Amino acid sequence: MQQQINILSALMAPFLLLLFPLCAAASDQHVTVHPGDDVTLRCEAGDVSIRAVEWTRPDLEPQYVLLYRDGRSDPTLQHPSFTGRVELVDRELKDGDVSLTLKNVTSRDSGRYECRVKSGGSRRTKRANIKTDPIRVIYLEVTDSEKENYMGGNTESEHPVNGNFPRGHVGLAAGGVAVLLVAAAVFVVWRYKRC
Template identity: 35%
Template sequence: MDIKELGYKFSLSPLILRLTLVACLLLFTCTPAGGQYRVIGSNQPIEAAPGDDVVLPCCVDPPQDVVGLTVEWSKPDLRPDPRDRLSRVHYVHLYRDAREVPDMKIPSYMMRTALFAEGLRQGNISLKITNVTLEDGGRYRCFIPKLKSQMQSSIVHLVVKPAPTKAGTTETPLFTRNLQTPDPEEEKNNSGDFPRRSRLMLPLLFLLIVVGVAAGYLQMQRSKKTKEPIAVPTV
């Protein structure tokens, strides 16, 4: 290797160094930072019946103390009141300055919502709603506006269905997979000539009658034999 070739290689080294630095910077900016906070809600609908108490799950991941942050629960599908131009957000529950702010709350949710005070230190911002009504169904948005993250909010869907029980009861099972419905064929048999059980019992009854007649006949034959005089042999 002569001096010219060596000088040419060393002259390219600053350019290669710059390109490598730019590539590293692009790779760093395109890769999401590990441990970035995000708000996560339930990806499955929450089901409840009128009168139930329900919890809408929502939390910060990884866990972070949010006691000093603002937490907003709202219903994004509600239309703003045209008479109140300043009312753009319908707050189901508003937590600010380490306390609830009821002044900007939807009236129908008064005294029915609460956060878990101890859970806020671990990033748990789940909302509890008591005495659920049919009007409570819909989408709910949990939002932390000052969270240092690009995912500051999440959507939780609440489904409220009438309870399939007797009137006056308030608690119903959330899962109805074990509830049995009558078989249409069985209902047809019950309303027709004979149910299935009756048709199955007819052969059994006939068999019992045959066995009874046979047993009676054998018993009669035995009784006849016992009544006949025994012949005494003559000497």
């Protein structure tokens, strides 16, 4: 029996290592909207005491889309193109909701958006830059509906404006692969026992 477990472990290890990057990629989200729409970029920090929230676009300088600290938005480091166009969905940050609403999008808003949160005590946040990995990465694409439909893309009804796409396509695929691997492993053990 121990030999069967060793064989199964040796067969499963490489496949399980392949699943980890797939699960990490499942946290990335792709959102497609049309020019002039408002969009909500979803980000949840969990049940923590939030001291600061950063929404950034790494390709811009300055990169801040929104910086929220000390209980209010801080526009001093914000990229000028977002002035007056962004706000947190819940300014009280209840239940860790740090989602961002971006109003009247244009094609220049297409890009990678990163959400970061600093949690902890209630003392003031002096530094602007939160030195952690993003808890959510969203790729926003602003596309003209005629061009999108011509290119064989999805219609607006299939991609809601608020960014609530069906999540986990990659995670679902990873789960499917995991189920197939377990089924294959069970088959190998069963076949080995028969021999």
